Amino acid sequence: SAVISQKPSRDICQRGTSLTIQCQVDSQVTMMFWYRQQPGQSLTLIATANQGSEATYESGFVIDKFPISRPNLTFSTLTVSNMSPEDSSIYLCSVVPFSGETQYFGPGTRLLVL
Amino acid sequence: AQSVTQPDIHITVSEGASLELRCNYSYGATPYLFWYVQSPGQGLQLLLKYFSGDTLVQGIKGFEAEFKRSQSSFNLRKPSVHWSDAAEYFCAVGAGTASKLTFGTGTRLQVTL
Numbered sequence: 001s002a003v004i005s006q007k008p009s010r011d012i013c014q015r016g017t018s019l020t021i022q023c024q025v026d027s028q029v030t031m032m033f034w035y036r037q038q039p040g041q042s043l044t045l046i047a048t049a050n051q052g053s054e055a056t057y058e059s060g061f062v063i064d065k066f067p068i069s070r071p072n073l074t075f076s077t078l079t080v081s082n083m084s085p086e087d088s089s090i091y092l093c094s095v096v097p098f099s100g101e102t103q104y105f106g107p108g109t110r111l112l113v114l
Numbered sequence: 115a116q117s118v119t120q121p122d123i124h125i126t127v128s129e130g131a132s133l134e135l136r137c138n139y140s141y142g143a144t145p146y147l148f149w150y151v152q153s154p155g156q157g158l159q160l161l162l163k164y165f166s167g168d169t170l171v172q173g174i175k176g177f178e179a180e181f182k183r184s185q186s187s188f189n190l191r192k193p194s195v196h197w198s199d200a201a202e203y204f205c206a207v208g209a210g211t212a213s214k215l216t217f218g219t220g221t222r223l224q225v226t227l
């Protein structure tokens with residue numbers, strides 16, 4: 001398994017600002033993903049974080065709005081840029097260990113944009 | 115495109131009663147299927163997964179699920195529900211163990227004492 005931490009765990013932000021969310025894993029992993037869970041909704045994949053290269057974004061998500069970095073095999077960041085109230089969500093990172101047995105999720109970052 | 119349908123948005127059961135949560139998927143190849151649970155204010159915890167082999171899989175906390183290819187279903191079951199099982203349950207499908215997942219809309223389980 002993998003132990004995943006996210007920072008911050010929650011935040012309240014003003015519209016027009018940006019927030020960077022960190023995802024740290026206790027061991028090296030092959031895949032890292034970022035998901036969004038809007039209030040009362042299911043999880044939607046934002047992008048796959050690729051180590052050393054640009055992230056792969058899903059339809060409806062763009063790099064200018066959600067820039068992602070993954071400098072190594074244990075760490076990734078997601079930035080929510082120029083926030084609006086519609087960005088209020090839980091943002092979760094997930095990882096797949098090199099054993100590839102399954103995908104584990106972090107505890108999430110609860111974001112409220114006023 | 116892959117998709118997951120969880121027909122029941124909200125289910126209420128009495129403690130000690132049996133539980134079945136429905137999940138139907140649409141996928142063009144052999145699916146990798148998962149059930150996750152999300153307790154209030156918590157992240158997602160993997161309950162069980164199906165990749166191949168025996169179509170009845172056992173998971174944590176006494177849960178099991180049965181894969182039925184002919185019905186494109188992967189229903190989650192528990193013989194006797196505990197109050198601590200109250201949570202949101204998500205079914206998900208992926209192309210492999212390291213692939214992105216597509217989630218259903220979730221089923222919220224309420225347990226009455």
